[in-house]
Amino acid sequence: xxxxxxxxxxxxxxxxxxxxxxxxxxxxxxxxxxxxxxxxxxxxxxxxxxxxxxxxxxxxxxxxxxxxxxxxxxxxxxxxxxxxxxxxxxxxxxxxxxxxxxxxxxxxxxxxxxxxxxxxxxxxxxxxxxxxxxxxxxxxxxxxxxxxxxxxxxxxxxxxxxxxxxxxxxxxxxxxxxxxxxxxxxxxxxxxxxxxxxxxxxxxxxxxxxxxxxxxxxxxxxxxxxxxxxxxxxxxxxxxxxxxxxxxxxxxxxxxxxxxxxxxxxxxxxxxxxxxxxxxxxxxxxxxxxxxxxxxxxxxxxxxxxxx
Numbered sequence: 001x002x003x004x005x006x007x008x009x010x011x012x013x014x015x016x017x018x019x020x021x022x023x024x025x026x027x028x029x030x031x032x033x034x035x036x037x038x039x040x041x042x043x044x045x046x047x048x049x050x051x052x053x054x055x056x057x058x059x060x061x062x063x064x065x066x067x068x069x070x071x072x073x074x075x076x077x078x079x080x081x082x083x084x085x086x087x088x089x090x091x092x093x094x095x096x097x098x099x100x101x102x103x104x105x106x107x108x109x110x111x112x113x114x115x116x117x118x119x120x121x122x123x124x125x126x127x128x129x130x131x132x133x134x135x136x137x138x139x140x141x142x143x144x145x146x147x148x149x150x151x152x153x154x155x156x157x158x159x160x161x162x163x164x165x166x167x168x169x170x171x172x173x174x175x176x177x178x179x180x181x182x183x184x185x186x187x188x189x190x191x192x193x194x195x196x197x198x199x200x201x202x203x204x205x206x207x208x209x210x211x212x213x214x215x216x217x218x219x220x221x222x223x224x225x226x227x228x229x230x231x232x233x234x235x236x237x238x239x240x241x242x243x244x245x246x247x248x249x250x251x252x253x254x255x256x257x258x259x260x261x262x263x264x265x266x267x268x269x270x271x272x273x274x275x276x277x278x279x280x281x282x283x284x285x286x287x288x289x290x291x292x293x294x295x296x297x298x299x300x301x302x303x304x305x306x307x308x
Contacts, residue, residue: 055093058304066096067306070119070155071108072274072281072288075139079274079281079288079301082108086122087140090302099140103131107157107166111198115140116181118154118166129153130170133181146181158204158236160196165204165219167191176219187220194219195234195241197256205241205257207231212243214257225257233282235275242275242295244282250295263295 068084081088081096082105088096106119115136121127132148152175154166164177167190174190177183191206191213204215205225212225229251231243240254248270251260268285275281280291281301290301 056300057090057093057095057302069272069283069305070104070106072272072283073108073110074274074276074279074281075110076276077279080108080140081288081302082106082117082119087117089140092301096302100136100142101125103127103143106169107154109157109159111159111161113137114159114180116146116157116159116164117143118152118157120153133157133164133166135181147177148184156190156194158194158196160198160201163196163201163218165194165196167194174219178218191222192232193234195236197236197241198238203256205234205236207234207243212257228257229260229262231260233270233273235273235280237275237277239277242273242280244270244273246270248282248284250280250282250291250298252295264291264298266298 066081066083066088069081070084071082073080073082077092079090081090084104086098086102087100087105087108089099090096101122103122103125104120105117108117117134119131120129121131128150130150130153132150132152133146133154134143135146136143152166152168153170155169156167158165162178162180164181166175168175172190174187175184176187191208194204194206197203202216202218204219206213206222212228212231213222214225215222229243229249230245231251232246233244235242240252241257243251243253243260244266246269248266248268249262250264250266252263253260266282266284266289268287270282270284272283273281278292280295282289282298286303286305287300288302288305289298291298
């Protein structure tokens with residue numbers, strides 16, 4: 001088997017295992033950066049210099065809530081962890097602590113000061129099995145219904161300005177909203193992962209087992225990105241687009257996915273990715289890896305996560 005086929009087989013295995021699309025463990029991509037006017041990414045020479053890594057936190061044996069991590073997010077240097085038992089905050093060097101009412105956070109993304117989520121109700125919640133789209137304007141302390149309660153469980157969510165894209169787990173179709181998630185249209189089959197440009201809500205990139213795809217109309221239509229690596233996971237920051245392959249190679253693109261530069265590598269099979277201007281975090285195996293030098297090196301941030 002040649003190398004491209006091995007990588008494609010690895011991506012297919014990841015998907016079949018549920019690390020990208022299943023209720024057991026989702027790979028929602030979240031980007032903690034505000035939507036802004038379209039602009040040119042800063043050159044590498046103007047980007048933040050590397051910082052010293054924070055102390056590694058080992059998850060205690062009784063933190064079973066982190067057994068099923070579906071997605072990661074970032075706000076400043078605080079890591080957000082969406083799991084089967086709720087949303088957790090993890091400041092550098094501190095143990096994860098749950099935020100707000102526990103529910104199964106299958107999809108999660110941040111746009112500006114608005115947090116969006118989807119999934120299933122927690123024990124005792126008076127809600128339908130599929131929560132549709134929820135929003136929080138108080139950093140996850142409370143959540144309010146936006147739309148689609150009882151109709152959608154988004155295992156992928158990404159947003160930029162008033163555009164929201166979600167992949168509904170029930171049938172795997174891509175749903176699209178241009179009014180901040182209040183009304184929706186449905187398209188074809190959804191990609192495995194997807195991201196919207198926070199500087200330009202019309203630019204989107206998705207991943208498939210045949211390679212990345214791109215959209216210049218906010219996810220309405222798509223076309224292949226030729227000559228790109230077989231990316232599985234995506235995160236888009238104000239400075240550029242990050243991607244991780246099924247075998248843990250980390251790539252950066254500063255031209256919306258037209259070209260990619262390999263920056264580093266994480267150990268283990270990656271299952272979710274989050275990035276901001278200064279931080280890149282990848283869950284791979286039982287470890288959340290963090291880079292503070294634009295993906296050149298990764299150190300463990302949270303270890304000992306129960307198998308999922």
